Amino acid sequence: MKILLLGSGGRESAFAWKISQSPLCKGLFIAPGNAGTRSYGKNVNISPTDFEKIKEFVIDNDIKMVVVGPEEPLVKGIYDFFQKDLNLQHIAVIGPSKDGAMLEGSKDFAKEFMKRNQIPTAKSQTFTKETIETGIQYINKQKVPIVIKADGLASGKGVIIASTHIEAIEEFKSILLDNKFGEAGAAVVIEEFLQGIELSMFVLTDGNNYLLLPEAKDYKRIGEGDTGLNTGGMGSVSPVPFVDDTFLQKVKTKIIVPTILGLKKENITYKGFIFIGLMNVAGEPYVIEYNVRMGDPETESVLMRIKSDIIPLFISVTQGTINSQDIEILPQTAVTIMLVSGGYPQEHLTGLEITGIENLKYAIPFHASTSFQDDKIKTAGGRVIALTCISDSLFEASQNATTDAGRIHFPGKYFRKDIGIDLM
Ligand code: AMP
Ligand code: GLY
DSSP: OEEEEEEEHHHHHHHHHHHHHHHSSSSSSEEEETTGGGGGGGEEEOOOOOOOOOHHHHTTTOOOOOEOOSSSSHHTTTHHHHHHHHTTTSSSEEEOHHHHHHHHHHHHHHHHHHTTTTTOOOOEEEEEEGHHHHHHHHHSOOOSSSEESSSSOEEEETEEEEHHHHHHHHHHHHHTTTOOOOGGGGGGEEEEEEOOOEEEEEEEEEOOOEEEEEEEEEEOEEETTTEEEOSSEEEEEEETTTTHHHHHHHIIIIOOOOOOOOHHHHHEEEEEEEEEEEEEEEEEEEEEESSSSSOHHHHHHHHHHBBHHHHHHHHHHTOOGGOOOOBBBOOOOEEEEEOOOOOTSSSOOOOOOOOOGGGGOOEEEEESSSSEETTEEOSSSSSEEEEEEEEEEHHHHHHHHHHHHHHOOOOHHHOSTTTTTTGG
């Protein structure tokens, strides 16, 4: 079958790597892809949100499956676009319907969904411009730190953890009155701060049943020891040692099962990945957020541990037979280290030549933001290349990834040397 993968980051590079290994894949296209995805398929210059162009490409090239990497096309309704079109209905789209994508597209929707389905999450209330005064009174009555979240998609920037009431109110007002996050901030969720360790859990669901995928820990801060500004993710580790049977059982019964049942009960079509961002608060799991896609850079570590062919899993998602599938997961540890541009997550240069990829000894290089110009591989964004290693020990995987990170060069290159160290 011919497959179209949408997206252009490290997550999509990892998907392209995995999908291209399947004997069932008779042609892989990546829209738009990057310099790395060229090794696994053919890049096509189409934006993941240009549904009309995607339609034309899919029909002209006899594509039978579309795998959606990022959230934006899902939130904009790519699943429904295919369902409603007689020429596209037969094509499998791996991802939720527009209603399902609201779990990520609106934090207020996600909170209400969790409340309706008794899924543990931080206490919260949502306010708009009309209810700003009540919102201020509400903030003043809560403990600090307190979490302020723009309701809509804000490219991972819409969350502020305020350590004082004054800061919280300032941020709250600037989102609602000064449009700090544009449309995404038309509503604001004020949420209790949860103290604990964060982790990412992933399931693949056909809307009735699910397969549990390997969990991962994401390292979000720019600096070693989890300091400095938030980023899109500086590295990941899978498995996460504290996820033992007891914790996993709680996650399944209190969170995953009620989530799938809730979607069914509310008639929400969902055939794709659910990424559950969790906080482990003294052994109890709480949902921090849902995402309707895989995580980045978690995917790079997670896919490295999935031994099974991923295409039969995708087919069974479409056919509603995921309960008939087994998934083989490698017991080893995968570590991903993200090489980023100097200055990231703030202003940084792009278009700089990358060298040394051919010298890697251990890692698979999953390109995140690269482009291919004049026969050279160049940087094209903040997060440049994710290096993923798998090994029998976390220590060795982390050491190998760090050693290989030293073998790639571009001006200003930066990476964290402590990915996974807190888990050893
Ligand atoms: P989100 O965009 O919802 O993933 O939030 C971004 C980050 O903010 C999360 O990954 C957490 O590190 C942090 N965060 C969000 N909500 C909370 C909360 N209720 N308590 C503590 N930290 C939070
Ligand atoms: N790694 C977090 C995310 O993909 O949103």
